[in-house]
Amino acid sequence: MKKYLNRLEKELKGLIHLAADIASKNNMRAYLVGGFVRDLILGVKNLDLDIVIDGDGVKFAEEFAKALKARLICHRRFRTATCIIFESNLKVDIATVRKEFYPHPAHLPIVSSGTLKDDLGRRDFTINAMAISINKGDFGRLIDFYNGKSDLGHKGVRILHDLSFIDDPTRILRAIRFEKRYNFRIESRTLECLKKAVKLKMLDKVQPQRLRDELIPILKEGYPLKYLRRMQELAGCSFINWNLFVSSQTHRLLRSIEKQIIWFKEGCLAERQSDYWLIYLMGLLYSLDLKDVKLICRKFVFRKQEEKILLTYKRNSSKVVGKLNQGKIKPSTVFCLFKPLSYEEIIFIKASYNKRNIQKYIEDFLKIYNGIRIQICGEDLKKLGLAPGPSYQKILSRVLNAKLNGAVKTKGDELALIKKLGVVK
Numbered sequence: 001m002k003k004y005l006n007r008l009e010k011e012l013k014g015l016i017h018l019a020a021d022i023a024s025k026n027n028m029r030a031y032l033v034g035g036f037v038r039d040l041i042l043g044v045k046n047l048d049l050d051i052v053i054d055g056d057g058v059k060f061a062e063e064f065a066k067a068l069k070a071r072l073i074c075h076r077r078f079r080t081a082t083c084i085i086f087e088s089n090l091k092v093d094i095a096t097v098r099k100e101f102y103p104h105p106a107h108l109p110i111v112s113s114g115t116l117k118d119d120l121g122r123r124d125f126t127i128n129a130m131a132i133s134i135n136k137g138d139f140g141r142l143i144d145f146y147n148g149k150s151d152l153g154h155k156g157v158r159i160l161h162d163l164s165f166i167d168d169p170t171r172i173l174r175a176i177r178f179e180k181r182y183n184f185r186i187e188s189r190t191l192e193c194l195k196k197a198v199k200l201k202m203l204d205k206v207q208p209q210r211l212r213d214e215l216i217p218i219l220k221e222g223y224p225l226k227y228l229r230r231m232q233e234l235a236g237c238s239f240i241n242w243n244l245f246v247s248s249q250t251h252r253l254l255r256s257i258e259k260q261i262i263w264f265k266e267g268c269l270a271e272r273q274s275d276y277w278l279i280y281l282m283g284l285l286y287s288l289d290l291k292d293v294k295l296i297c298r299k300f301v302f303r304k305q306e307e308k309i310l311l312t313y314k315r316n317s318s319k320v321v322g323k324l325n326q327g328k329i330k331p332s333t334v335f336c337l338f339k340p341l342s343y344e345e346i347i348f349i350k351a352s353y354n355k356r357n358i359q360k361y362i363e364d365f366l367k368i369y370n371g372i373r374i375q376i377c378g379e380d381l382k383k384l385g386l387a388p389g390p391s392y393q394k395i396l397s398r399v400l401n402a403k404l405n406g407a408v409k410t411k412g413d414e415l416a417l418i419k420k421l422g423v424v425k
């Protein structure tokens with residue numbers, strides 16, 4: 001694997017050599033594992049380094065983070081740590097080699113110390129169960145007990161043993177994710193086992209947060225529609241909600257969302273990052289009523305902000321669209337209707353309402369109105385003799401509305417308007 005490692009960016013190579021030195025100094029053995037090894041062989045960029053340590057993983061992580069002056073998050077109970085290197089946007093997950101045992105299907109395993117072989121044997125698929133030694137003497141040696149490299153070559157997603165999906169049904173969603181991401185096929189025996197686990201309704205037995213943690217990465221994949229179709233085909237969506245189904249209408253909507261996200265990314269005046277995966281989730285849940293969406297938010301324990309976006313869309317979008325449909329409306333009204341909404345909601349409305357006037361209002365808001373600023377500020381109002389207070393906000397937004405409507409252009413116009421409003425003596 002040396003030639004693969006040599007092809008890595010300088011920064012990653014530096015991290016790997018640093019890890020090798022720290023391990024050797026402490027008489028520990030270190031290995032690259034998991035998705036990093038898979039993507040290294042596939043030639044896919046992966047900035048998440050995954051290292052396992054045969055020794056004290058947390059001690060190793062502390063030294064590693066100290067040497068890099070990086071932030072370290074330790075989970076001593078699990079003997080794992082995550083090292084975040086801000087300047088380079090790299091993340092290194094460090095764990096101590098471990099063994100897992102599933103006392104109850106679909107529940108979390110009991111973890112104990114083990115060997116590298118145990119550690120690779122507890123993994124989801126052969127393609128994720130390879131390691132590369134970074135130790136002196138055998139630096140770059142591939143350790144592949146389960147023929148992961150051959151499965152990568154055959155483009156196959158294969159579990160390590162027949163009870164894999166019963167032990168951990170979240171692997172059903174992971175199998176779909178890897179299959180679709182790399183254009184692989186779930187291998188036939190694995191597919192049989194997956195279907196058996198679905199038939200046994202294993203997904204209903206998993207703690208919902210764990211399902212959420214696999215569903216979100218699916219929605220975060222570039223174009224999640226093909227993943228969701230496969231999910232509907234293999235597992236259905238009843239594990240999310242009994243009434244949920246990916247219909248042809250859902251397909252159309254998700255495709256339209258894809259298009260609108262591309263449009264948005266290409267040239268809108270966004271003031272903050274958007275969670276595009278939430279827009280896909282809105283699309284997936286579109287056919288459900290508010291009550292079901294509320295139940296889903298509660299069941300999967302989405303973050304407050306995410307829940308708010310999912311619910312306000314359900315509550316508000318038809319009201320907003322109703323107002324936009326009341327004949328020709330002024331730019332300031334369009335601005336006031338969209339300003340309180342999240343970008344996620346606005347993009348969703350654009351994807352779900354095909355009418356030309358709605359499209360145009362949203363385009364104007366995102367490309368023009370959202371970037372318009374007035375020139376006066378609180379300081380100017382103070383100079384005009386106005387006592388600071390809540391009235392400032394009102395006055396400034398009246399000036400902004402006038403600017404949006406084209407009634408004022410220069411700073412002089414803005415000051416004249418304030419005087420005209422009769423708020424200053």
Ligand code: ATP
Nearest residue numbers: 034035036050122123124125128129168170171217
């Ligand atoms: P991605 O590129 O999406 O981050 P990844 O393979 O790195 O993919 P992670 O979820 O970060 O995925 O997991 C890291 C590694 O941990 C996996 O490669 C796999 O070996 C192992 N793993 C993760 N989840 C499971 C699971 N549910 N069961 C068994 N092994 C798992």
